[in-house]
Amino acid sequence: MKIYNTLTNRKEEFVPIEENKIKMYVCGPTVYNFIHIGNARPYVVFDTFRRYMQFKGYDVSFVQNFTDVDDRIINKAKEENVSMDVISNRYIDEVNKDAKGLNVLPATHNPRVTEEIPEIIEMVKDLIEKGYAYEKNGSVYFSTEGFADYGKLSNRKLEDMESGQRIEIDEEKQSPMDFILWKPKNDKEYTWESPWGNGRPGWHIECSVMAKKYLGETIDIHAGGEDLVFPHHENEIAQSEAVNGKPFANYWMHNAFLNIDNQKMSKSKGNFFTLREVSEQFSYEVIRFFLLSGHYRSRINFTHDILKAAETSLTRIKTSLANLKFIYENSNVLNMTEEENKFLLESKKFEDDFIKSMEDDLNTADAISAIFEFVRFANSNVNENSSKEFAKNIYDNMFKLCDILGMEELKEDNETDKEIEGLIAKRQEAKKSKDFAKADSIRNQLLEMGITIEDTRAGVRWHRL
Numbered sequence: 514m515k516i517y518n519t520l521t522n523r524k525e526e527f528v529p530i531e532e533n534k535i536k537m538y539v540c541g542p543t544v545y546n547f548i549h550i551g552n553a554r555p556y557v558v559f560d561t562f563r564r565y566m567q568f569k570g571y572d573v574s575f576v577q578n579f580t581d582v583d584d585r586i587i588n589k590a591k592e593e594n595v596s597m598d599v600i601s602n603r604y605i606d607e608v609n610k611d612a613k614g615l616n617v618l619p620a621t622h623n624p625r626v627t628e629e630i631p632e633i634i635e636m637v638k639d640l641i642e643k644g645y646a647y648e649k650n651g652s653v654y655f656s657t658e659g660f661a662d663y664g665k666l667s668n669r670k671l672e673d674m675e676s677g678q679r680i681e682i683d684e685e686k687q688s689p690m691d692f693i694l695w696k697p698k699n700d701k702e703y704t705w706e707s708p709w710g711n712g713r714p715g716w717h718i719e720c721s722v723m724a725k726k727y728l729g730e731t732i733d734i735h736a737g738g739e740d741l742v743f744p745h746h747e748n749e750i751a752q753s754e755a756v757n758g759k760p761f762a763n764y765w766m767h768n769a770f771l772n773i774d775n776q777k778m779s780k781s782k783g784n785f786f787t788l789r790e791v792s793e794q795f796s797y798e799v800i801r802f803f804l805l806s807g808h809y810r811s812r813i814n815f816t817h818d819i820l821k822a823a824e825t826s827l828t829r830i831k832t833s834l835a836n837l838k839f840i841y842e843n844s845n846v847l848n849m850t851e852e853e854n855k856f857l858l859e860s861k862k863f864e865d866d867f868i869k870s871m872e873d874d875l876n877t878a879d880a881i882s883a884i885f886e887f888v889r890f891a892n893s894n895v896n897e898n899s900s901k902e903f904a905k906n907i908y909d910n911m912f913k914l915c916d917i918l919g920m921e922e923l924k925e926d927n928e929t930d931k932e933i934e935g936l937i938a939k940r941q942e943a944k945k946s947k948d949f950a951k952a953d954s955i956r957n958q959l960l961e962m963g964i965t966i967e968d969t970r971a972g973v974r975w976h977r978l
């Protein structure tokens with residue numbers, strides 16, 4: 514598989530450190546509010562990457578942190594007169610609800626900063642001992658001039674960056690690009706003791722510590738949104754490589770931003786949407802499908818109309834799957850004919866196109882086009898006269914591709930499907946024993962659930978309204 518590596522600025526063949534294993538770290542959210550629709554993009558993109566690699570047979574260790582100490586969390590805690598963990602626990606729960614809605618697989622580990630403080634202090638101490646960091650008045654800074662590779666991810670030269678900055682007279686930093694590892698704070702409630710006095714860790718150090726603790730000194734893939742390349746990921750590389758003396762991550766993947774009506778989302782412009790509020794208008798499944806309909810390194814635009822179009826497209830795929838299912842469950846012909854066998858072989862092409870697109874730096878946009886080609890093919894070649902075996906094979910193959918993209922909400926649908934099918938069976942029994950009042954009342958009950966039924970030669974068909 515080819516992955517575009519931000520570190521080398523080109524697509525590279527993916528080679529894991531250990532055969533069949535992937536160690537992957539994705540920067541997670543700061544938990545002081547609901548996540549917004551843009552934050553949903555890295556969730557869905559890197560979950561799809563993970564699902565695809567698992568489909569290819571890799572065992573993926575997937576670590577995503579929660580930043581649960583931050584001024585924004587503390588301010589909210591003060592406003593509400595509660596402790597910091599009341600706020601962070603609340604929004605971790607909400608993020609998890611959203612992620613589950615988006616059908617994102619749970620991470621292998623979700624470390625939280627407040628639970629990793631001793632390890633953070635250890636790494637800061639280590640950086641000082643190795644000469645990469647210095648302490649000044651209770652603050653600890655990373656000395657960028659001491660790390661020769663500083664700027665290699667974002668393609669910047671330290672001299673150029675420094676010349677654009679000035680050190681303020683009262684600043685403690687030795688050089689303008691130095692960044693903070695530990696900051697002194699007075700309020701007892703939100704600080705930890707350290708060799709440099711009471712304080713809190715800077716933002717960047719947490720990811721270096723957590724990646725090392727949960728995945729090791731060198732990991733396969735590090736990922737996040739494009740805004741994190743500089744300074745966050747550049748600083749993570751500096752910290753980790755300085756302390757470990759080894760490459761930090763072999764591949765760096767970054768998703769492009771999501772814009773609203775072609776504009777950057779911002780609270781002040783009034784074009785800011787939480788994922789939760791969007792999910793009240795469009796299902797999570799539609800949002801996920803929309804997020805995958807563009808390549809992850811292209812900006813995508815979010816508008817009501819685009820979401821509506823995504824909804825229609827997704828319905829076309831789901832209707833095709835439902836038709837195939839109906840046919841294989843109700844067909845009286847068991848085995849494939851020779852012609853069907855030929856069609857089935859021909860349909861392999863759609864899977865091949867799908868895989869080819871995914872292999873090319875996770876091109877989900879083209880992968881979805883391949884699914885649409887498959888839908889067109891199925892709609893014109895599978896019908897009520899087809900054999901069970903043929904319809905089932907086509908269904909399974911199409912379903913497999915949708916499942917790799919995490920498009921099918923399997924469990925929930927299956928639960929309601931079972932209930933619907935149970936009611937339909939009861940209605941059939943009532944009709945058989947000529948209890949038409951009961952049959953009608955079951956039909957009405959189904960209607961109330963948003964299900965219409967149709968009696969056909971091959972049996973009862975049902976649709977969601």
Ligand code: AMP
Nearest residue numbers: 542543551552554555737738739770771
């Ligand atoms: P934050 O809470 O701002 O650190 O963001 C969490 C994740 O969402 C990071 O990987 C960001 O890069 C990503 N992100 C933030 N805003 C957007 C956006 N508008 N579009 C896509 N990704 C975003």
Ligand code: ZN
Nearest residue numbers: 540541720745
């Ligand atoms: Zn990070």
